[in-house]
Amino acid sequence: MQLLQVGPTFPKTPFLISKSSPNGGVVGILSSKKLSLLYDTNHSLASSHRHERCKWASLNQSISSSISTKAASVDAGAPAISPVTAEKDVLAALSEIIDPDFGTDIVSCGFVKDMNIDESMGEVSFRLELTTPACPVKDMFEEKANEVVAKLPWVKNVNVTMSAQPAKPVFAEQVPMGLRTISNIVAVSSCKGGVGKSTVAVNLAFTLAGMGARVGIFDADVYGPSLPTMVSPENRLLEMNPEKRTIIPVDYLGVKLVSFGFAGEGRAIMRGPMVSGVINQLLTTAEWGELDYLVIDMPPGTGDIHLTLCQVVPLSAAVIVTTPQKLSFIDVAKGVRMFSKLKVPCIAVVENMCHFDADGKRHYPFGRGSGSQVVEQFGIPHLFDLPIRPTLSASGDSGIPEVVADPQGEVSKTFQELGVCVVQQCAKIRQQVSTAVTYDKSIKAIRVKVPDSDDEFLLHPATVRRNDRSAQSVDEWTGEQKLKYNDVPEDIEPEDIRPMGNYAVSIDWPDGFCQVS
Ligand SMILES: Nc1ncnc2c1ncn2[C@@H]1O[C@H](COP(=O)(O)OP(=O)(O)OP(=O)(O)O)[C@@H](O)[C@H]1O
Known part of the structure; x- marks a missing residue:
């Protein structure tokens, strides 16, 4: 077992933690004289979900082996199993359902809420x-959840309701007020004009709306806003x-739209050297509501x-639009590098007019291969081809997006695939960020995942609290520790852990x- 020292040490009580491993690990505090073990994840309650599941599985077995007795007692109206066992039983069954995107079961993902059992x-x-309400596998989850729980011998009736997390960015504290009820912000970008970026942005947005999501479009192109041409809302003025x-x-078909093109008289005033400021103001003062x-x-x-x-808006991800010409590759590479510097993941490339x-x-009038070159060279995982289609151009001009005008058409199918990709990638990004640091109540330890690795650390909550270096705990001038060791109860547990930026968490x-920290 490898012992690791983490963070600044508390006077007299530097703490050591171990790297957790599949075989369990030890979390301990090293006082000046001795290492007192707090718990050993091999032997105590400190079992991982996997261990917990094994326990549930064996419970399951023992339940199954006595089906007849229990069925008889259910019929007689007597409780078949204890409430605690019944809940574990249901959770064990539900943990058979794996989220294909996260590769983890839906119980560990924290999807199961408001469990109510009348055993x-x-x-x-x-x-x-x-x-997300646009989850492409939500019907599968609902069906499977009904199925696996209904299979439990003592269960007669299952009632599953589906919902989605409230809209909220992962880093809510760092986000301008006006954007704090938006879960994911996706930039659709291209380095050259006229490659079909607005066409992709608008059709992607209406595809996501069609998948059940609450969606908005912000047209950040001040000098050539395309949105007013591509949609035909009744009211065409921002109020x-x-x-x-x-x-x-x-509002158009339930999608919220903000564009300079809808600014009416204000457009003339808003154009000018303060474009960046005006864009930010328009974006952050819009009443987007929950998106x-x-x-x-x-x-x-x-x-x-x-x-x-990009500095004002916490972009979740970027979709790059390009055309197949060889020259486009150089332009796209610039865009990918810009997003990479800003730590915004590029999740897909759309090669338009292929x-x-x-x-x-x-026919391939512009040649082939620039999109796949981008995907290979920059490791962007998804490439989507869009054909040249007169209908795509016509629908853009008519104010009805192609995915609305012809939802079953070939182009709509490609957008559907792009929509699923965006939903899955955004969910993965959120999950990675929000699970980087979590509290594991079952072992009373803070889990810290090492980026790009399966390794993780376990931290003792009281030690983390005692090691606070803020002005409230340490005198800024003298460096004297204001927070005393005994001020923090040994069994203190965090109430909430939220990520802040890429490297910090607030507890x-x-x-x-x-x-x-
Ligand atoms: N695959 C396509 N087939 C046919 N026409 C297309 C296709 N993609 C885009 N167009 C048309 O090309 C024109 C330019 O598209 P669009 O406005 O989406 O490009 P853009 O990159 O956003 O341009 P700008 O940078 O000027 O805003 C539009 O008239 C649009 O309808």
Whole structure:
């Protein structure tokens, strides 16, 4: 076992923790004289979910082996099993369902909520709270959850309801107020103009809405806003809420839209050297409400507007749009590098105007391969091809996006695949960030995942609390420790752990202290 020292040490009580391993590990505190073990994950309650599941599985077996007795007692109206066992039983069954994106079972993913069991009546109800209402496998989850729980010998009736997490960014504290009810912000970007970026942004947004998500589009192209041409809402003007000093987005088919093109008279005033500031203001003062996805149609290029926008807006991911010409590769590479510097993952490349079919043949007027070159060279996992289609151009001009006008068509199918990719990748990104540091109540330890690795550390909560280096715990001038060892109860547990930025977490403690580590 490898012992690792983490973080600044508390006077007299530097702490050592072990790397957790599949075989378990030891969490301990090294006082000046001795190492006192707090718990050993091999032998105590400190078992992982996997161990817990084994226990449930064996419980399951013993339940199954006495089906007849229990069925008889259920019929007689007597409780078949204890409430605790019944809940473990249901959770064990549900943990057979694996989320294909996270590769983890839905219990460990934290999807199971509001469990209600009447074991004497054999009735089970619970809610599956998914990361997004647009989850492409939600029907499978619902069906499977019903199936696996109904199979339990004592269960007579299962009631599963489906819901999605409330819309909220992962780093809520760092986000401008106006964007704090948006879960994912996806930039659609290209380095050159006219490659079809707005076409992709608009059709992607309406695809996500069609999948059940709450969606908004922000057209950040001040000099050539395309959104007003591509959609045809009845009311085409952004309204102001003078009391709240906010902007009310335009609505088209339930998707919220903000574009300079809808600014009416204000457009002339808003154009000018303060473009970046105006973009940020428009974006952050819009009343977006709760959104699962805000799609940003970025202006073409990689200039100052992009940098300021990316600094203000916590982008979840970027989709790059390009055309097949060899020259496009150089442009796209610039865009990928910009997002990489800003730590925004590029999740997909859309190669637009790839080909058209005529005379029974497929033609590639701009050549082939620049999209796949981007995917290979930069390790972007997904590539989508869009053909040249007169209908795509016509629907853009008519104000009805192609995916709305022809939802069963070939182009809509490609957008459906792109939509699924965006939903899955955003969910993965959120999960990775939000599970980097978690509290494991079963072993009373804070788990810290090492990025890009399966390794993780276990930290003792009281030790983490005692090692706070903020002004509340340490005198800033003298360096003297204000927080005394005994001020922190040995069994203190964090109430909430939230990620802050890429490297920090904030921890809420029961004494009201919020620690940033
Ligand atoms: N696959 C396609 N087939 C046919 N027409 C297309 C296709 N993609 C885009 N177009 C058309 O090409 C024109 C430019 O597309 P779009 O406005 O989406 O590009 P853009 O990259 O956003 O341009 P800009 O940077 O100027 O905003 C539009 O008229 C659009 O309808």
